Amino acid sequence: MGSAAWATWADAGPTAPAGPDPDTGPGSGSGSGSGSGEGDPPVPAVGRVWPVGVRPGVLRGWDPPATVYGPGHRGVDLGASPGTPVRSVAAGRVFFAGPVAGRGVVSVELTSTGDPPLRTTYEPVRASVKQGDEVAAGEVIGTVEATGSHCEGPCVHWGLLRGKTYLNPLLLLPPWLLNGPTRLLPVLGVPLP
Numbered sequence: 001m002g003s004a005a006w007a008t009w010a011d012a013g014p015t016a017p018a019g020p021d022p023d024t025g026p027g028s029g030s031g032s033g034s035g036s037g038e039g040d041p042p043v044p045a046v047g048r049v050w051p052v053g054v055r056p057g058v059l060r061g062w063d064p065p066a067t068v069y070g071p072g073h074r075g076v077d078l079g080a081s082p083g084t085p086v087r088s089v090a091a092g093r094v095f096f097a098g099p100v101a102g103r104g105v106v107s108v109e110l111t112s113t114g115d116p117p118l119r120t121t122y123e124p125v126r127a128s129v130k131q132g133d134e135v136a137a138g139e140v141i142g143t144v145e146a147t148g149s150h151c152e153g154p155c156v157h158w159g160l161l162r163g164k165t166y167l168n169p170l171l172l173l174p175p176w177l178l179n180g181p182t183r184l185l186p187v188l189g190v191p192l193p
Contacts (some may be wrong), residue, residue, distance in 0.1 A: 046089075046113060046118075046172060047089040047173040048137035051086055051088075051122055051158050052079075052085070052087070052144065053080065056080060058077070058170075059078065059079050062168040064168075075159035075169055076157075076168075076169055077157050078158055080154060080156045081144065081154050082144050082145060082154055084144045084156075086106070086122050086156060087139060087140055087141065088120070088137060088138070089120060089172055090108075090111070091110070092108040092117075092135060093108065094108055094134075097127035097131055098127065098131075103123050103145070103148035104123065104142065105124075106123075106129065106142050108120050108135060113162075114162070116162055118160060119160070119161045120172070121158070122156055122159075124145040125144060126142050127141065128140060
């Protein structure tokens with residue numbers, strides 16, 4: 001979705017829904033849309049699952065715009081085939097579920113994340129939830145739609161907002177989810193058990 005469309009969509013209130021690049025890390029990014037200003041509350045790592053899959057490929061990372069309506073990427077694109085279940089990364093209440101500019105969108109207002117609360121968005125998604133539903137972390141909220149993606153291939157655009165400020169959604173994930181499990185390597189000269 002274009003920059004201006006996202007800004008309009010985010011401003012529309014309850015009738016509308018609401019990363020780091022792997023090379024630059026989860027905290028990268030600056031500008032008016034980054035949520036990295038001194039007065040911004042921190043993003044708590046409340047995520048318990050990836051929106052799709054176990055460790056999906058990040059096709060396009062977080063690239064905040066320099067100005068409110070400037071070019072950038074206000075979320076992350078995760079590789080996912082049509083029909084893939086889409087899960088809420090954390091517990092919350094469905095803020096919006098329906099079409100926006102011809103794309104299925106689900107937005108979830110996350111529980112206990114401040115005032116205003118954080119709101120995640122997922123698109124293109126065929127919703128299996130409706131506005132007002134309470135969802136648990138990891139609960140399926142829909143499936144990836146075959147059309148409507150702005151990626152070259154199939155993907156889910158995952159966004160994060162606090163009020164009207166776009167934030168890096170990967171900040172929601174704790175390190176163990178971002179980096180995968182710790183693996184012990186064999187030590188040379190020590191036999192494996």
